[in-house]
Amino acid sequence: MEHSAGAGPAWALALEHSALGETLRQAMWLYPIANVLHVLAVVAMIGSILAFDLRLMGAAKALPVAGLARLLLPISAIGFVVAVITGSLLFIADATAVWNNPVFVYKLALIALGLVNIAVFHFGVWRSAEGWAVGTSAPLSAKAGAAVSIASWVATATLGRLIAYF
Amino acid sequence: MSPYQARAATGAALILGSLAFAAVPALAHHGWGSYDSTTLTTLEGTVRSVSFSNPHASAQLEAQGKVWTIVLAPPSRMSSRGLPDGTLKSGQTVSLDGYIHKSDLVELRAERIRVDGKSVELR
Numbered sequence: 206m207e208h209s210a211g212a213g214p215a216w217a218l219a220l221e222h223s224a225l226g227e228t229l230r231q232a233m234w235l236y237p238i239a240n241v242l243h244v245l246a247v248v249a250m251i252g253s254i255l256a257f258d259l260r261l262m263g264a265a266k267a268l269p270v271a272g273l274a275r276l277l278l279p280i281s282a283i284g285f286v287v288a289v290i291t292g293s294l295l296f297i298a299d300a301t302a303v304w305n306n307p308v309f310v311y312k313l314a315l316i317a318l319g320l321v322n323i324a325v326f327h328f329g330v331w332r333s334a335e336g337w338a339v340g341t342s343a344p345l346s347a348k349a350g351a352a353v354s355i356a357s358w359v360a361t362a363t364l365g366r367l368i369a370y371f
Numbered sequence: 372m373s374p375y376q377a378r379a380a381t382g383a384a385l386i387l388g389s390l391a392f393a394a395v396p397a398l399a400h401h402g403w404g405s406y407d408s409t410t411l412t413t414l415e416g417t418v419r420s421v422s423f424s425n426p427h428a429s430a431q432l433e434a435q436g437k438v439w440t441i442v443l444a445p446p447s448r449m450s451s452r453g454l455p456d457g458t459l460k461s462g463q464t465v466s467l468d469g470y471i472h473k474s475d476l477v478e479l480r481a482e483r484i485r486v487d488g489k490s491v492e493l494r
Contacts, residue, residue, distance in 0.1 A: 229425060233446050236425035298425055306402070371402040 213301030221300040229298035236298055243291035247365070250284025251358050253277040258351035261343045269339050292365075308371045312364040319357040326350040406470035406480045414439060414479065415466035423449070423456040430459065432467075441467065442480045444493040452491045459486060 213221075220226055229236050257277045260268060296303050303309050330347045337343045343351075416434025428443040443449060446456065459465070465486045472478035483492045 231424055233425075233450065237445065237447060295426075369402060370404045 217300040217304045220297045226297045239291045239294040246284045246287035250281045253280040258355045261351035308368050315361040322353045408470045418463045421459045440478045
């Protein structure tokens with residue numbers, strides 16, 4: 206955006222004016238493709254997270270937690286990686302405007318919260334997961350982690366969409 | 372909560388808290404809700420420059436004694452509606468209808484643009 210050029214931290218300006226930033230803005234379909242892939246990645250990621258977290262919170266206790274984890278967690282991990290790559294492309298194309306957007310920093314904070322929650326869960330209560338495989342309730346801390354997970358990732362996606370409206 | 376979990380939770384709270392209080396610049400440009408859509412404004416003037424780029428094309432327009440930043444549509448839509456790259460040129464006289472930015476009073480989000488006798492819807 207011409208009139209906002211120069212408004213923003215030097216690193217954001219450098220990203221925006223890089224060859225990649227220039228290409229993303231000039232190529233007709235690169236940006237829309239990155240945008241579509243970003244949405245699909247977020248859908249895959251949050252859909253699988255939601256299903257897994259609901260199981261931890263007590264839904265469908267007949268389904269084995271470990272089996273669900275084998276199916277769903279790689280989908281969410283791959284979705285996250287694709288979302289980070291495509292999100293970076295969308296950011297680079299318009300870095301100063303996005304950085305100046307009042308919503309964006311809260312989205313980053315929520316991603317940080319979601320990742321910390323994953324780390325706490327996997328290095329903590331998840332190591333005792335064999336004990337609550339089928340038919341039993343997950344421990345309270347696992348349920349709490351699942352609730353934080355759903356809240357943080359749904360809020361992340363919500364703020365991501367709201368960037369366009371603030 | 373184990374000590375590890377408590378530490379991690381405290382860390383997360385600190386990160387969130389400090390980010391929430393970080394200075395957020397009030398440069399809320401370009402958001403869809405940032406334009407006053409209660410008043411449709413019509414401008415007629417001379418195109419000074421055109422940026423045919425993603426996420427949306429834009430132009431500088433001299434009209435009413437001011438230089439306006441005009442927010443247009445994504446290049447793909449501009450092209451499919453009959454305004455491919457190069458058809459909107461500096462020096463051209465155009466008129467357009469749109470909504471003025473609530474805080475940046477020389478930025479206008481164009482709803483349609485009339486150029487060379489044809490009217491192109493941008494939304």
